[in-house]
Amino acid sequence: xxxxxxxxxxxxxxxxxxxxxxxxxxxxxxxxxxxxxxxxxxxxxxxxxxxxxxxxxxxxxxxxxxxxxxxxxxxxxxxxxxxxxxxxxxxxxxxxxxxxxxxxxxxxxxxxxxxxxxxxxxxxxxxxxxxxxxxxxxxxxxxxxxxxxxxxxxxxxxxxxxxxxxxxxxxxxxxxxxxxxxxxxxxxxxxxxxxxxxxxxxxxxxxxxxxxxxxxxxxxxxxxxxxxxxxxxxxxxxxxxxxxxxxxxxxxxxxxxxxxxxxxxxxxxxxxxxxxxxxxxxxxxxxxxxxxxxxxxxxxxxxxxxxxxxxxxxxxxxxxxxxxxxxxxxxxxxxxxxxxxxxxxxxxxxxxxxxxxxxxxxxxxxxxxxxxxxxxxxxxxxxxxxxxxxxxxxxxxxxxxxxxxxxxxxxxxxxxxxxxxxxxxxxxxxxxxxxxxxxxxxxxxxxxxxxxxxxxxxxxxxxxxxxxxxxxxxxxxxxxxxxxxxx
Amino acid sequence: xxxxxxxxxxxxxxxxxxxxxxxxxxxxxxxxxxxxxxxxxxxxxxxxxxxxxxxxxxxxxxxxxxxxxxxxxxxxxxxxxxxxxxxxxxxxxxxxxxxxxxxxxxxxxxxxxxxxxxxxxxxxxxxxxxxxxxxxxxxxxxxxxxxxxxxxxxxxxxxxxxxxxxxxxxxxxxxxxxxxxxxxxxxxxxxxxxxxxxxxxxxxxxxxxxxxxxxxxxxxxxxxxxxxxxxxxxxxxxxxxxxxxxxxxxxxxxxxxxxxxxxxxxxxxxxxxxxxxxxxxxxxxxxxxxxxxxxxxxxxxxxxxxxxxxxxxxxxxxxxxxxxxxxxxxxxxxxxxxxxxxxxxxxxxxxxxxxxxxxxxxxxxxxxxxxxxxxxxxxxxxxxxxxxxxxxxxxxxxxxxxxxxxxxxxxxxxxxxxxxxxxxxxxxxxxxxxxxxxxxxxxxxxxxxxxxxxxxxxxxxxxxxxxxxxxxxxxxxxxxxxxxxxx
Numbered sequence: 001x002x003x004x005x006x007x008x009x010x011x012x013x014x015x016x017x018x019x020x021x022x023x024x025x026x027x028x029x030x031x032x033x034x035x036x037x038x039x040x041x042x043x044x045x046x047x048x049x050x051x052x053x054x055x056x057x058x059x060x061x062x063x064x065x066x067x068x069x070x071x072x073x074x075x076x077x078x079x080x081x082x083x084x085x086x087x088x089x090x091x092x093x094x095x096x097x098x099x100x101x102x103x104x105x106x107x108x109x110x111x112x113x114x115x116x117x118x119x120x121x122x123x124x125x126x127x128x129x130x131x132x133x134x135x136x137x138x139x140x141x142x143x144x145x146x147x148x149x150x151x152x153x154x155x156x157x158x159x160x161x162x163x164x165x166x167x168x169x170x171x172x173x174x175x176x177x178x179x180x181x182x183x184x185x186x187x188x189x190x191x192x193x194x195x196x197x198x199x200x201x202x203x204x205x206x207x208x209x210x211x212x213x214x215x216x217x218x219x220x221x222x223x224x225x226x227x228x229x230x231x232x233x234x235x236x237x238x239x240x241x242x243x244x245x246x247x248x249x250x251x252x253x254x255x256x257x258x259x260x261x262x263x264x265x266x267x268x269x270x271x272x273x274x275x276x277x278x279x280x281x282x283x284x285x286x287x288x289x290x291x292x293x294x295x296x297x298x299x300x301x302x303x304x305x306x307x308x309x310x311x312x313x314x315x316x317x318x319x320x321x322x323x324x325x326x327x328x329x330x331x332x333x334x335x336x337x338x339x340x341x342x343x344x345x346x347x348x349x350x351x352x353x354x355x356x357x358x359x360x361x362x363x364x365x366x367x368x369x370x371x372x373x374x375x376x377x378x379x380x381x382x383x384x385x386x387x388x389x390x391x392x393x394x395x396x397x398x399x400x401x402x403x404x405x406x407x408x409x410x411x412x413x414x415x416x417x418x419x420x421x422x423x424x425x426x427x428x429x430x431x432x433x434x435x436x437x438x439x440x441x442x443x444x445x446x447x448x449x450x451x452x453x454x455x456x457x458x459x460x461x462x463x464x465x466x467x468x469x470x471x472x473x474x475x476x477x478x479x480x481x482x483x484x485x486x487x
Numbered sequence: 488x489x490x491x492x493x494x495x496x497x498x499x500x501x502x503x504x505x506x507x508x509x510x511x512x513x514x515x516x517x518x519x520x521x522x523x524x525x526x527x528x529x530x531x532x533x534x535x536x537x538x539x540x541x542x543x544x545x546x547x548x549x550x551x552x553x554x555x556x557x558x559x560x561x562x563x564x565x566x567x568x569x570x571x572x573x574x575x576x577x578x579x580x581x582x583x584x585x586x587x588x589x590x591x592x593x594x595x596x597x598x599x600x601x602x603x604x605x606x607x608x609x610x611x612x613x614x615x616x617x618x619x620x621x622x623x624x625x626x627x628x629x630x631x632x633x634x635x636x637x638x639x640x641x642x643x644x645x646x647x648x649x650x651x652x653x654x655x656x657x658x659x660x661x662x663x664x665x666x667x668x669x670x671x672x673x674x675x676x677x678x679x680x681x682x683x684x685x686x687x688x689x690x691x692x693x694x695x696x697x698x699x700x701x702x703x704x705x706x707x708x709x710x711x712x713x714x715x716x717x718x719x720x721x722x723x724x725x726x727x728x729x730x731x732x733x734x735x736x737x738x739x740x741x742x743x744x745x746x747x748x749x750x751x752x753x754x755x756x757x758x759x760x761x762x763x764x765x766x767x768x769x770x771x772x773x774x775x776x777x778x779x780x781x782x783x784x785x786x787x788x789x790x791x792x793x794x795x796x797x798x799x800x801x802x803x804x805x806x807x808x809x810x811x812x813x814x815x816x817x818x819x820x821x822x823x824x825x826x827x828x829x830x831x832x833x834x835x836x837x838x839x840x841x842x843x844x845x846x847x848x849x850x851x852x853x854x855x856x857x858x859x860x861x862x863x864x865x866x867x868x869x870x871x872x873x874x875x876x877x878x879x880x881x882x883x884x885x886x887x888x889x890x891x892x893x894x895x896x897x898x899x900x901x902x903x904x905x906x907x908x909x910x911x912x913x914x915x916x917x918x919x920x921x922x923x924x925x926x927x928x929x930x931x932x933x934x935x936x937x938x939x940x941x942x943x944x945x946x947x948x949x950x951x952x953x954x955x956x957x958x959x960x961x962x963x964x965x966x967x968x969x970x971x972x973x974x
Contacts, residue, residue, distance in 0.1 A: 016533035019526065023514060024507060030727060033520070035708035038721020041504065042763070050537065221522035236526020239519060276529070330752035 001072055003066035004058070007087060012276040014055055019235050021047045026233040026241060029111070030225050041110035048106030049099065056094045064088055074461070079273065086278050096145045105138045109402035116400030119229065123390040125371050128400065131182045133367040135402045136360050143361065154361050161285035162412070164459050167358070170408050174351045177411065178381060181348055182267035184478075185334060185382075187485035188344055194331035199318050201208055201246045204253045206316030208244060211309060213256065214438050215261055217242075219340065222264070229397050230256040230339070234267040238273060251328055252340045254309055255296050262295035263288055265444065269452035277281055279455040285406060286460050287451065288435050289413025290420060297480065298421040299443070301329050304435035332484055334382040336391045343414070344481045345382060350411035352377040353396075357404050419478035420451065423468040488561055490553035493546070494574060499763040501542055504721050513720040513728060514939035515600070517712045527770065528625045535593030536586065543581045551575055569944050571764050580646070583632045586935035592629060595621045596889035603887030604715065610877040612858050615887065620854040622889045623847050641848050644892035648772035649899070651946050654845070656894050663961055664898065665868060668835055672821060672869075672967075674972035675831055681818035688733045688803050691740045694804030695731060698796060702748055702923050704729075709751070715956045716884050717743040717826070720898065723756040724762060739827045741796055744916055745787040749779035752931065756939035766942040772893060773947050774938065776900025777907060784830050784901065784967065785908040786930070788816050791922035819971055821869040823878045830901070831968045832869060839864040840883075844891050874888065903951055905963035907938065910955040 028040050033162065067074050067084055076084065112131040112243050119128035143153035151159075156163050212224060220238075227243040234240050242260035250324065266282050274280035282288045299305050306326035313320055332342045338349040356373055360364035365373055374393040378384045389393040398406050424446050425431060450467040464472055509598050511534065514876040554561050554571055556633050563571065599618040606615035630640035638646075638968045645652050699711060729747035732738050753769050760765035769775045786792050793813035800807055825836040843860055846852035852860055863878040865871045873879040885893050912918060912935050921929065929957075937954040951959055 012529075013533055013536075016530045020507060020511060020530050020534065023511060023530075027510060027514065031710065033706060033708045033710055034725075036723055036726025039726060042499075042509050043503045043510075043723065046500055047507065049500075219520060221520045223518065223520055235519075236523055236530065238521075239523025239526060360790075 001067070001070070001382060003063040003070075004074065004076070004080060004084075005068070007063045008083065008114060008277065010054065010057075010060060011083065011087065014051065015276045015280060016276070017047065017051050017054070017326055018281075021051070021237050022233050028110075028432045029227050029229075029231070030241075030243060037110075038115040039206075041107055041114070042397070044110045045107040052094065052097070052099050052102040054098075056091065056097075060087065060091050061095075061345065064091065070261060079277075079279075082279055083277050086456055089163070092279060093146055097142065098145070101138070101141060101145065105402055108134050108138055109400075112400040113397060116394065116397055119227075123266055123388050123394070125389040126326075128394060132370075132399055134484065135399060136367060136404075139402060139404045140361055140363070141302045144371035154358055154405060157361065158408065159178045161403075161406050161409055162460050163284065164461060165286075165408070169199075170354065173356055173406075173415070173472075173474060174347075174411065177347050178351050180261045180474075180478060181344065181481075184379070184481060184485045185332060185345055185348075188332035188481075189334065191486065192327070192330060192484040194333035194342065195324070195328045196318065197251055197325070197328040197450045199251055199320075203313050203316035203318035204246050206253070207309060207312040207318075208253050208257045210312045212257060212261060212316065214308070215258075215265075215440060216444075217261065224257070230260055230265040234264060237268075237272065240264040250340070251325070255300050255329065258300040258338065259292040259296040262292035265295075265447070266291040266452050269444070269448040270455045271453040274455040279457055281456060283454065283456045283458060283463060284460040285409035286416060287463055289409045290416035291413075291447070291451065293417035294412045294421060294447070297417055299435065299440065301326070301343060302432070302435055304432040305438070307436050308438040330484060331343050333468075334384050336384055336386050336448050337395055338410075339395075343485075344484050347411040347414055347477075348381045350407050352381055353407040354411075356393075357399070357407060360399075361404055412460075412472075414476055415472065416479045419464065419468050419470065419473055419481045421480070422448075423470075440486050488557070490550040490557075491561065491563070491567060491571075494550045494554070495764065497544075497547060497550075497704065498570065498574065498765045499862055501538065501765070502763045502767060504514075504534065504538050504541070505768075508538070509720050510722050513722070515597075515764055516546065516714050516716075516718070519726075519731060524597075524601040528601070531597045532590055532594040536590045539581065539584070539586055539589040542580065543584075547574065547578050548582075551578065553825050559793070566764075566766075569766055570764050571734065572945055576650070577765060580633055584629065585632070588625070588628060588632065592625045595625055596887075599887040599889060600884060602883055603881065607715075607877050607881045610875050610922060611880070612876040612881060615881060616854050619857075619886055622886060623854060623891075626891045627848055627850070627887060639893060641845055641950040644848065646892075648890075648896055649947050650771065651948060652773075652895070653739070657841065657964075660892040660902070660959075660961060661834075661841055661895075661898065663836050664834050667961075667965060668831065668968075669868070671972040672819060672832055672835075675819035675968075676821065677972040678973065679814070679817060679819050681820035681829065682811070682815045684738055684807060684812065684815040686738055686800065686807075690803035690805035691733050691738070694796060694799040694805075695740050696743045697799045697802065699744060699748060701929060702745075702746065702752075702796070703931075711744070717747055719747045719750040721751060724755075724759065727751040727755055738812070742783050742787050742816065743826065746779040746783040749782035751777055752782075752934070753778040753939050756931070757942045759943075761942040766944055768943060770941065770943045770945060770950060771947040772896035773899035773903060774950055776896045777903035778900075778938065780900045780904035781908060781934070784904055786922065786927070788813070789919070789922055790829060791927070792921040793924040794923050817971060821871050823865065823871055823873050824882055825897075826882075831971050832896040834901050835853050835868045835965045836962075837894050839868055841898075842892040843880075844886070844894060847886075848891055895913070896908050899947075899959075902959065902961055905967045906951065906957065906960055907934075908967070909963045910937075910957075 002064040008091050024040065024044055032040060041215035064084065064087060064435040112135050115131035119125060139157060140153060147153055152167055212227050217224065219327065220239060223241040225243045226245055228245065230244045232242045242257065242264050243259065246253050266288060270280055303326045306329065307322040310320050310322040310325045330343060332344050334345050335341060335473050341349055354379060356365065370393050375386045378386050424443065428442055428446060431443065451463065458466055461472060511527065511531055519527060551571065551574060599622050602615050606612060626644060627640060630643040634640055634643035639654055642654050657955050704711065708727060710728040712730045715732065717731045719729045727750050729744065731744040731747065753775060765911055776943035790813045793816065794809040797807050797812045798811040817830060819831050821832050822828060828836055842864060843852065857880050858876050862873045865873050915929055915933060918930065919972055938950065941950065945953055947960060
């Protein structure tokens with residue numbers, strides 16, 4: 001069928017273009033000299049414009065119409081039916097955005113990232129405020145365009161990261177966390193206090209490299225680099241790139257590299273039949289984050305895997321016992337910084353951001369008032385005094401890159417990871433023995449089968465149900481963190 | 488005028504797209520894990536297809552027609568007139584290439600580079616032959632499409648690198664070099680024999696870094712990396728990237744990094760008014776190569792600058808006198824490898840390649856016969872016995888990347904560099920004193936004014952005449968190399 005062929009060829013083109021955009025973004029954050037920023041912003045804007053043109057073209061509507069009209073006569077197999085279903089959804093969403101706005105957003109996001117980078121380095125919120133205000137303004141305009149009947153502007157933004165989520169559901173879940181976690185934090189900071197390990201950078205680097213190698217990170221199809229904010233890029237089959245950062249004299253690099261590994265593994269284990277289709281990516285940011293959190297919280301932070309990590313640090317010249325390392329990896333102490341937060345306080349950092357971005361997008365908070373509002377929220381939920389904007393509202397790149405509605409996925413990821421981990425152990429049995437030996441192949445396989453291979457064929461909530469047999473729950477996460485308040 | 492605005496906006500888009508293609512190519516050779524090759528080849532093919540579509544679109548013809556019809560009424564300034572002139576030329580050339588062929592070439596070039604990389608590593612020409620044969624076949628088809636009235640297929644290929652060059656002129660110039668150089672080589676290999684300096688890699692790295700820093704290579708707008716074959720990428724104003732290679736226990740890295748610096752400086756000093764137009768790049772490969780050869784042959788290989796380089800090597804822990812270093816940088820010995828050839832035998836390596844590619848494209852030489860023909864030519868022109876294909880016809884990436892008609896520019900670059908260097912010294916006075924102190928600003932300025940700023944506004948031969956007051960000559964080059972046969 002000609003229409004289906006055209007549709008699939010367009011999807012392949014868009015998939016290639018997305019990979020190239022990701023390359024340009026990776027390079028910007030990892031390799032590009034600073035003065036290349038202006039040219040790169042124009043290049044990214046051009047790619048966004050081309051992508052928008054190709055993704056919203058009239059002819060896609062015509063092909064879809066032709067396929068729909070043929071009905072059963074089109075003879076679509078199951079895969080084609082999903083390709084067509086998602087093509088409908090994506091095309092209709094994209095068609096609601098004027099090309100001008102798409103181009104403006106891409107440019108503002110590139111400028112915003114560069115502005116954020118400098119502002120953060122100089123702890124200068126005022127220098128970042130205009131770029132942030134522009135991003136807020138464009139996000140509001142974008143949300144208004146994209147919102148479906150009965151959907152709020154913020155839900156429309158959420159939909160770019162987690163299709164089908166509702167603000168009301170987030171309020172409920174995050175409200176429950178905001179209730180349940182602070183009492184646990186109060187106990188845990190006494191019973192499982194944070195212990196600082198001063199690990200030399202060289203030992204961290206050696207342990208990160210050898211631990212990742214154990215998990216299958218080879219030079220033939222991976223890169224591991226350093227960037228200000230750790231992230232992962234997947235530039236096509238056989239080209240996964242994760243970044244980490246060192247130098248805090250801490251063990252954060254071990255956690256963040258396993259975190260990023262989880263993201264990369266997800267994309268690598270998607271069914272190759274979905275390559276270069278519109279289904280060949282992670283289905284949502286929540287599911288993506290559940291994959292990174294599973295490796296960070298349930299593998300790297302387990303007492304069993306601490307034996308492996310301690311051995312690798314030892315080989316790198318830093319002697320530490322497994323229990324001592326484990327205590328440092330799970331120790332609880334409310335602090336200002338999200339990415340280095342302990343597993344118990346982490347979701348509260350997200351609640352802060354959720355409430356603030358809801359207010360920014362809703363028009364209830366002005367950009368100039370953000371630093372004060374941030375400090376206030378941190379005080380209320382975490383009891384933390386924020387000492388500088390660099391360690392406050394400038395700590396994350398997301399808003400600078402125009403990503404509003406993204407943060408909730410970080411907390412949902414924690415919940416889903418815990419729920420998947422319980423389901424996995426129910427089926428495979430406890431993982432302690434394996435993890436003690438660094439054996440992760442059964443985990444990789446279970447995740448590949450239950451979560452990864454589906455790509456975008458299942459949305460967040462249906463995927464959770466398919467993988468675990470249950471709707472989204474917060475109890476597995478509470479069961480995971482409770483021992484910290486008891487030991 | 489609306490048509491002119493549309494034309495300029497399309498040119499900006501094509502310029503951004505070219506920068507992104509260059510990024511994808513740079514990344515492929517410098518950063519990409521090997522198993523990413525298949526996906527990257529598809530991505531590059533997609534970019535080539537989009538570029539071809541945008542560069543050959545009907546509407547460009549309509550805009551040009553509208554502008555032409557308006558005549559003087561269009562009120563074009565001098566810059567616009569050049570933009571329109573080059574847009575006509577490029578559009579008409581590109582329109583002669585069917586989209587299918589453009590896409591096939593991009594894919595074959597990406598596959599060919601990867602195949603070449605592996606074949607060279609394993610010294611296995613047979614593994615590379617199919618990819619090369621495919622590239623030859625596509626180059627022939629391409630040349631046939633592009634050739635203008637009265638132009639040969641090979642001249643059409645040349646035109647992609649050096650518009651306006653004629654095969655007959657190349658035969659004349661290269662014939663004269665093939666006559667004049669071998670007797671000089673025979674003398675020079677006795678009087679200025681090659682002296683091998685065993686420079687540790689660490690000292691090379693330190694000297695390359697500090698020498699480049701003297702020339703203005705800072706971290707804010709440059710990158711210096713390592714790749715199998717040194718090259719330069721310019722990804723936009725403020726983002727110049729050169730690569731070099733170390734490890735031969737030799738001084739090649741000093742020469743090749745100054746060589747690549749010359750390429751990068753050319754692009755950096757183009758008039759910013761030409762940014763994101765169709766004029767904002769180097770005008771031809773010959774002129775580009777003249778810029779790299781000027782820094783390699785006339786700066787790095789001068790007795791005066793040897794004092795700077797010797798001091799930098801000394802600071803890097805390798806003690807050497809300036810005369811000793813200079814002798815190592817200019818010592819003559821016919822050898823198998825082009826990129827490490829001395830300045831006197833270098834053009835003969837190009838004559839070898841010119842004659843072989845002329846035969847491949849003309850259909851007078853089959854790919855399977857290339858290794859033997861290569862050995863025969865090397866014996867005849869350089870008196871060298873080639874010991875392996877890796878050091879023979881597999882040494883360069885160009886044919887693997889589908890670049891036929893490119894090699895001549897390397898020899899023309901040597902000639903033009905010598906001619907520019909004589910003109911520069913005639914005007915500024917001898918450079919010895921300055922070079923001894925590492926002072927290159929007057930050279931940078933003269934090149935910027937006479938050569939760089941024009942971008943594509945002047946083609947190869949008119950630019951040489953504009954900059955030196957003379958047509959292309961071989962005598963300045965012969966005057967440059969003659970002392971090697973006399974000292």
